[in-house]
Amino acid sequence: MTNQTEPVVVRWLLIGLALVFLGLFLIVPLIAVFSQAFRQGVDVFLQAVSDPNTLAAVKLTLLTAAISVPLNVVFGLAAAWAIAKFSFRGKNVLLTLIDLPFAVSPVISGLIFVLLFGSQGLFGPWLEAHNLKIIFAVPGIVLATTFVTFPFVARELIPVMEAQGKDEEEAALSLGANGWQTFFRITLPNVKWGLLYGVILCNARAMGEFGAVSVVSGHIRGQTNTLPLHVEILYNEYNFVAAFAVATLLAALALVTLVVKSVIEWKTERHEQAGEPQFHAMGEAS
Amino acid sequence: MSIQVVNITKSYGSFTAVNDVSLEIPEGKLVALLGPSGSGKTTLLRLIAGLESPDRGQIYFNGEDNTHRDVRERRVGFVFQHYALFRHMTIFDNVAFGLTVRPRKVRPTKEEIRERVHDLLKLVQLDGLAHRYPSQLSGGQRQRVALARALAVEPKFLLLDEPFGALDAKVRQELRRWLRRLHEKLKLTIVFVTHDQEEALELADSVVVMNEGRVEQTGSPQEVYHRPANPFVYGFLGRVNLFQGRIRGGKVTLGDAEFAAEWADQTEELPAVGYVRPHDVELSRTPQHAQSLAAEVRHIYALGSLMRLELKRLDTQETLEAEVSLQHFAELNVQTGDTLYATLRNVYVYVEPENRFVQAALPAASALALRANG
Amino acid sequence: MNKRKRAKWILPGFGLTMGYTVIYLSLLVLIPLSVLFLKTSSMTWEQFIDTVLNRRVIASFQVSFLTSFFAACLNAVFGVLVAWVLARYQFPGKRVIDGIVDLPFALPTAVAGIALASIYAENGWIGQWFAVWGIKIAYTPLGIFVALTFIGLPFVVRTVQPVLQDWDRQVEEAAATLGATRWQTFTRVILPHLLPAVVTGFALAFARALGEYGSVVFISGNMPLKTEIVPLLIMTKLEQFDYTGATAIASVMLVASFVMLLVINYLQWKTNKLNAARSEG
Numbered sequence: 001m002t003n004q005t006e007p008v009v010v011r012w013l014l015i016g017l018a019l020v021f022l023g024l025f026l027i028v029p030l031i032a033v034f035s036q037a038f039r040q041g042v043d044v045f046l047q048a049v050s051d052p053n054t055l056a057a058v059k060l061t062l063l064t065a066a067i068s069v070p071l072n073v074v075f076g077l078a079a080a081w082a083i084a085k086f087s088f089r090g091k092n093v094l095l096t097l098i099d100l101p102f103a104v105s106p107v108i109s110g111l112i113f114v115l116l117f118g119s120q121g122l123f124g125p126w127l128e129a130h131n132l133k134i135i136f137a138v139p140g141i142v143l144a145t146t147f148v149t150f151p152f153v154a155r156e157l158i159p160v161m162e163a164q165g166k167d168e169e170e171a172a173l174s175l176g177a178n179g180w181q182t183f184f185r186i187t188l189p190n191v192k193w194g195l196l197y198g199v200i201l202c203n204a205r206a207m208g209e210f211g212a213v214s215v216v217s218g219h220i221r222g223q224t225n226t227l228p229l230h231v232e233i234l235y236n237e238y239n240f241v242a243a244f245a246v247a248t249l250l251a252a253l254a255l256v257t258l259v260v261k262s263v264i265e266w267k268t269e270r271h272e273q274a275g276e277p278q279f280h281a282m283g284e285a286s
Numbered sequence: 287m288s289i290q291v292v293n294i295t296k297s298y299g300s301f302t303a304v305n306d307v308s309l310e311i312p313e314g315k316l317v318a319l320l321g322p323s324g325s326g327k328t329t330l331l332r333l334i335a336g337l338e339s340p341d342r343g344q345i346y347f348n349g350e351d352n353t354h355r356d357v358r359e360r361r362v363g364f365v366f367q368h369y370a371l372f373r374h375m376t377i378f379d380n381v382a383f384g385l386t387v388r389p390r391k392v393r394p395t396k397e398e399i400r401e402r403v404h405d406l407l408k409l410v411q412l413d414g415l416a417h418r419y420p421s422q423l424s425g426g427q428r429q430r431v432a433l434a435r436a437l438a439v440e441p442k443f444l445l446l447d448e449p450f451g452a453l454d455a456k457v458r459q460e461l462r463r464w465l466r467r468l469h470e471k472l473k474l475t476i477v478f479v480t481h482d483q484e485e486a487l488e489l490a491d492s493v494v495v496m497n498e499g500r501v502e503q504t505g506s507p508q509e510v511y512h513r514p515a516n517p518f519v520y521g522f523l524g525r526v527n528l529f530q531g532r533i534r535g536g537k538v539t540l541g542d543a544e545f546a547a548e549w550a551d552q553t554e555e556l557p558a559v560g561y562v563r564p565h566d567v568e569l570s571r572t573p574q575h576a577q578s579l580a581a582e583v584r585h586i587y588a589l590g591s592l593m594r595l596e597l598k599r600l601d602t603q604e605t606l607e608a609e610v611s612l613q614h615f616a617e618l619n620v621q622t623g624d625t626l627y628a629t630l631r632n633v634y635v636y637v638e639p640e641n642r643f644v645q646a647a648l649p650a651a652s653a654l655a656l657r658a659n660g
Numbered sequence: 661m662n663k664r665k666r667a668k669w670i671l672p673g674f675g676l677t678m679g680y681t682v683i684y685l686s687l688l689v690l691i692p693l694s695v696l697f698l699k700t701s702s703m704t705w706e707q708f709i710d711t712v713l714n715r716r717v718i719a720s721f722q723v724s725f726l727t728s729f730f731a732a733c734l735n736a737v738f739g740v741l742v743a744w745v746l747a748r749y750q751f752p753g754k755r756v757i758d759g760i761v762d763l764p765f766a767l768p769t770a771v772a773g774i775a776l777a778s779i780y781a782e783n784g785w786i787g788q789w790f791a792v793w794g795i796k797i798a799y800t801p802l803g804i805f806v807a808l809t810f811i812g813l814p815f816v817v818r819t820v821q822p823v824l825q826d827w828d829r830q831v832e833e834a835a836a837t838l839g840a841t842r843w844q845t846f847t848r849v850i851l852p853h854l855l856p857a858v859v860t861g862f863a864l865a866f867a868r869a870l871g872e873y874g875s876v877v878f879i880s881g882n883m884p885l886k887t888e889i890v891p892l893l894i895m896t897k898l899e900q901f902d903y904t905g906a907t908a909i910a911s912v913m914l915v916a917s918f919v920m921l922l923v924i925n926y927l928q929w930k931t932n933k934l935n936a937a938r939s940e941g
Contacts, residue, residue, distance in 0.1 A: 029776050032775045
């Protein structure tokens with residue numbers, strides 16, 4: 001280790017400053033959610049959480065994630081395979097296009113689907129004629145959520161697959177494996193942590209999305225309310241304790257996400273280290 | 287199984303990696319593809335394996351056209367430069383992989399697979415490590431796992447890409463000998479790629495020297511070393527002294543020294559370059575021959591079993607490198623600044639306008655005597 | 661045909677995966693986004709200009725850009741500090757702190773919004789201390805600034821931290837042997853090396869803040885001309901069924917976002933190239 005570092009006083013001053021900043025902006029708000037939720041006791045909390053409208057919102061949120069996340073996982077795997085394992089013209093353009101939903105404001109993400117499927121939208125009249133409802137209904141919520149979470153899995157997988165190279169796949173093919181065998185037995189196990197990472201982030205956003213879903217949902221209680229929308233309604237009705245009680249469910253989800261994310265980061269770091277030829281000194285058996 | 291490569295060309299964009307190469311690899315031989323980086327040797331190996339597709343040309347295995355056959359159907363054993371072991375599988379599973387991915391009908395039973403894998407691990411002397419992961423092995427051990435994995439599918443032949451490139455010198459030596467013994471035992475055709483001429487000469491039955499996408503020469507190690515086809519092969523296989531000179535009527539002149547060339551019947555004088563290996567430079571305190579050259583010792587390097595001397599020719603001022611045994615060096619009793627006499631024992635001459643590369647010899651003693659008298 | 665295809669790639673599945681990628685991308689992202697411009701192009705030029713140059717719209721763009729800019733600036737400074745502390749120093753609870761930096765990525769924005777509104781309100785945990793000095797945070801532009809700082813917090817930290825971790829400390833030792841003080845070493849040797857990453861992180865935080873909606877609506881007060889951000893204005897227009905107005909503003913916003921995206925991609929590409937060149941050199 002190098003001796004080049006700061007005096008102890010400066011070091012602790014910097015650490016203190018960083019912690020105050022993080023405290024004011026991250027930790028105090030997080031504590032506030034839980035403290036507000038339990039302000040009037042556990043009973044009030046439980047009542048708010050077990051309210052039928054809350055349960056309906058939980059159900060819808062789970063349903064939305066259960067559709068959007070798998071869709072984006074399949075897309076992410078396909079896109080990563082095409083982009084990381086092959087070279088072709090326009091790869092950078094494709095990567096930028098995949099990033100698009102990250103750059104678009106959530107409100108606009110909702111708006112475009114209203115313009116497509118809303119009553120005044122492009123397909124509005126046709127949908128009405130066939131008695132189909134997308135906007136202000138569950139399909140719209142799923143669509144907007146899928147759009148917003150579109151890049152997550154692909155963005156995590158592409159660098160991981162690129163770093164792995166093609167050698168192992170080529171070796172598998174030269175040993176007689178077919179394309180699916182190569183994918184499921186070689187590629188997928190090699191990117192499993194990257195995939196899980198992407199899924200975790202994708203899921204957190206899918207369950208927590210507010211702006212886009214707010215535009216397309218219509219806020220029909222018990223029907224088109226996801227958890228974040230339910231929080232908003234309760235808050236706007238000055239039912240603060242209930243709003244924060246429901247918010248704790250989402251905050252807990254966020255904490256679980258962070259823990260799983262840290263575990264994956266820790267695991268993959270260890271994997272990388274193990275990949276180094278650190279046993280070189282063990283000597284040759286021959 | 288024999289391999290025949292016919293007029294194979296492979297380009298990447300404007301870069302031609304393999305340029306109209308034809309090659310025959312006879313059955314049961316251990317063949318080295320030798321060349322500098324970028325010479326197309328790895329691409330040629332991958333083309334044979336089916337990991338690349340040629341732009342033009344054909345590849346035959348035992349006379350059977352395999353050019354458009356998928357890599358999976360070719361049944362070649364390929365050992366990758368960095369081994370490409372499946373890092374999430376144990377050594378056992380790595381070796382078994384090729385057997386377990388076979389369609390159910392032709393897949394051996396679990397028992398048979400286990401037996402075969404253990405036989406192979408015994409063959410590569412890694413039987414005790416079956417349940418380790420690749421990351422827990424040393425470089426040399428990984429290399430042998432990769433070899434066992436390739437052998438498991440009973441390949442028609444083995445292709446190895448820079449098999450010892452990533453290993454340190456001592457392990458490399460051991461593995462070379464081990465591979466040689468393995469080849470003798472299995473009697474399998476093996477083709478390996480290397481950029482190390484020593485490795486190619488020591489290990490192979492036959493050496494294919496490649497440069498800029500073409501085959502420069504094919505032959506036994508003795509042939510390519512002692513009868514190089516052209517200056518590239520000569521230069522690539524060992525250290526070289528270069529001398530500017532002229533050639534005319536069977537006589538080659540390199541500064542003050544004269545040599546008889548096998549071919550030189552033209553009467554006009556042409557520029558020529560003389561090639562001499564350092565170990566073909568004989569040093570002495572007094573001239574040994576009428577063609578001996580006076581040279582001043584500039585530097586002395588100890589190479590362990592040999593001494594290398596850097597000299598400056600007094601006639602042309604060109605630098606000259608010579609290698610002598612320790613015993614001979616002691617006899618010479620030489621110091622920097624001394625003047626010695628160098629006799630060039632084995633000279634090759636390149637005549638650029640004619641693109642000919644021929645051997646030249648010291649003139650016969652009688653001719654010398656004549657010259658000395660005259 | 662089959663043979664030619666095979667001749668190009670050795671690994672299978674390019675056609676299948678590429679085809680699926682392009683179709684899915686087109687159906688879900690490209691076509692819906694292009695509808696926005698289609699709808700905008702159905703307006704006349706005068707209509708468009710009238711909508712976009714309306715006083716309330718201009719004011720909302722001002723609020724959005726200024727608060728996003730200042731929030732990204734604060735994050736750039738403290739992002740470097742946090743990254744530095746996490747990469748260089750050991751202290752108890754470091755792992756937890758490192759993990760919690762990503763909270764804004766994981767916490768739903770609505771939850772962040774109500775939490776920030778409650779603690780930065782005049783009677784809130786933090787707001788009351790500022791109220792003593794007559795400073796109101798919630799329901800003023802300052803509140804928007806707080807929410808956008810929260811949202812953009814991880815970006816600079818996460819772009820700068822890996823650069824610091826990969827940093828070769830021998831360079832600092834070299835600077836010290838040449839007589840540089842720690843501060844000189846930091847400002848003249850380390851900071852220039854970090855700068856591309858800081859700029860990238862700043863741009864990411866700024867772009868994210870521009871479009872943010874959920875965390876801001878609860879704390880901003882939503883007063884037209886004062887604390888109304890662009891996404892909220894689009895939302896308001898939608899609620900009044902003024903689809904063309906909403907679309908016009910959205911298309912301006914979208915173009916701004918695209919420009920940001922291109923800038924960010926360019927910066928990242930340049931940073932990668934620079935780092936690659938440096939590690940070779």
